[in-house]
Amino acid sequence: MDNSGWRIRRPARGCRLSGVRAADISEDLSHVLYTAEELSTRLAAIAADIDRDYAGKDLLLVGVLNGAIMVVSDLSRAMTKHCTMDWMAISSYGSGTKSSGVVRILKDLTTDITGKHVLIIEDIVDTGLTLSYLVHNLASREPASLQVMTMFRKPDAATTVVEVAYVGFDIPNEFVVGYGLDYAGRYRNLADVATLAPHIYS
Ligand code: IMP
Numbered sequence: 001m002d003n004s005g006w007r008i009r010r011p012a013r014g015c016r017l018s019g020v021r022a023a024d025i026s027e028d029l030s031h032v033l034y035t036a037e038e039l040s041t042r043l044a045a046i047a048a049d050i051d052r053d054y055a056g057k058d059l060l061l062v063g064v065l066n067g068a069i070m071v072v073s074d075l076s077r078a079m080t081k082h083c084t085m086d087w088m089a090i091s092s093y094g095s096g097t098k099s100s101g102v103v104r105i106l107k108d109l110t111t112d113i114t115g116k117h118v119l120i121i122e123d124i125v126d127t128g129l130t131l132s133y134l135v136h137n138l139a140s141r142e143p144a145s146l147q148v149m150t151m152f153r154k155p156d157a158a159t160t161v162v163e164v165a166y167v168g169f170d171i172p173n174e175f176v177v178g179y180g181l182d183y184a185g186r187y188r189n190l191a192d193v194a195t196l197a198p199h200i201y202s
Helices: 022-028 036-053 069-078 129-139 155-159
Strands: 029-034 059-065 083-093 099-107 117-125 145-153 166-170 193-196
Touching: 022 029, 029 036, 036 069, 036 145, 036 166, 059 069, 059 129, 069 083, 069 117, 069 145, 083 129, 099 129, 117 129, 129 145
Parallel strands: 059 083, 059 117, 117 145, 145 166
Antiparallel strands: 029 193, 083 099
């Protein structure tokens, strides 16, 4: 089919909406780790790596709800290859900033992943407890391949045995919000990633 008459041109990789910016809620925040523009640039580079690594293969992105919604959304649109998506919801955190140590499936996949190339998309890996559980669970379903991409990784994650193929940023051991990451359900739609001001959780 001749698409030459189409008025929609391909935008630059990683083009995104601005949303709520750190400057809009600066009284709630301590400092900004990454701006929306920096997140977008990094994600575009990872998308290019994934495009290359999965060339010629059908790829299923498995987003871990709720935190990975922004990552899946932006990553998939920064990719130039067709992919499919599915979602899992897993609980490992309460409403505070400490891991509860309890992992359970709140929502399972709707797709049978047997024989498929699966890429788990995480927002953040902290202790690695959630990811470790997820990888073992999905591996038992016998996918053709199983890899992990996370937007952020904290230092403790390095001590877990789970291999992460694609990492957005290695960050310090601080509680961060924005770009899908929440504190008690808030700040997910902050476009930048920042630490919270102490008065928010004290
Ligand atoms: P892990 O099992 O300790 O690796 O924790 C992973 C989950 O904890 C993530 O998917 C997030 O939901 C949550 N989490 C860990 N660190 C943070 C953070 O700094 N901000 C927001 N959520 C976090």
